[in-house]
Amino acid sequence: MRGLPNRLTTGSPDELAGIWRGAFLAAGSLTEPGRSAVLEVACPSSEAAMALVGAAHRIGIAAKAREVRGLPRVVVREGEAIRAILVAMGARRTAATWEEMRQRREVRAGVNRLVNFDDANLRRSAQAAVAACARVERALEILGDDVPDHLRTAGNLRLAHRDASLDELGHHADPPLTKDAVAGRIRRLLAMADKRAQQEGIPGTEAAVPAGLED
Structure with missing residues (x-):
């Protein structure tokens, strides 16, 4: 058996996740979040x-095969995707820790960009964008597959164009x-997520906003 x-x-999805868990425990590695972050399994x-x-794709996770120094x-x-595959493998604590590190890096990068702004209004706008994206990411995480399509689309627009104004986001939408x-759809997305969080007794979207940033 070569494959x-x-x-x-x-x-089943559980069996496919089990395949990944075994492969990762046997020959996997995970780097810290950053531009070159990667979860890798030697084959x-x-x-x-x-x-x-193929197993990854069947459970909704994008993975690619490559060869490094002759080793698949x-x-x-x-x-x-890295966070999702960790969760699928059952490594929920590692996934949470890795995601927290990733968000801290993104916030630091955002804050570093802020110090270069001379105009106070631009600084406040950039702070608000970082906070808004953090809340939207948390909302999509809380609601999972229960997000209505039109609200998910608005949330994904916000995350795909982090520095864009609401007017610019509207132009990116189709139609x-x-x-x-x-703005209304994003407000409804956050409100729905916060209501679900309150029902389940978990942190809401505000908890995702880094300290010191204004929404």
Whole structure:
């Protein structure tokens, strides 16, 4: 068997997550958050690597196979994808710690950009954007698959264009939206997430805002 048995790669999501857990425990590594952050698994063959990539895709996680110095590897690079694969493997505490480190790095990068702004209004706008994105990310995490499509789209627009004004976000929408429509949808997204958080007794969206930043 050069790759993985077909009965495993076509198994249930729990079985596929179990495959990843075993592979990661055997030959995996995880770097700290940053521009080159990566979760990586060394594989004994290219067939095994492709089977592992397929298993990841079947549970909704983007992974790629590559070869480094003749050794097949499977890599997961996007921050959200890394957090998701850690959760799927059952490493929830590690996922939370890694995500917290990632957010701190992003906030520090944002704050470092702030010190270069001469205009106080630009500084406040940048602070508000960092805070708003932190709340939207937390809202999408709280609601998971229960987010209505139009609210998810508005939230994803905010995260994809972090420095854009509400008016600019409306122009990026398809079809275009007014800034009031974008603002209303984001408000409803946050309100829905905060209500769910209160019901479940977990931190709401405000808890995601870094200390010292204004929403």
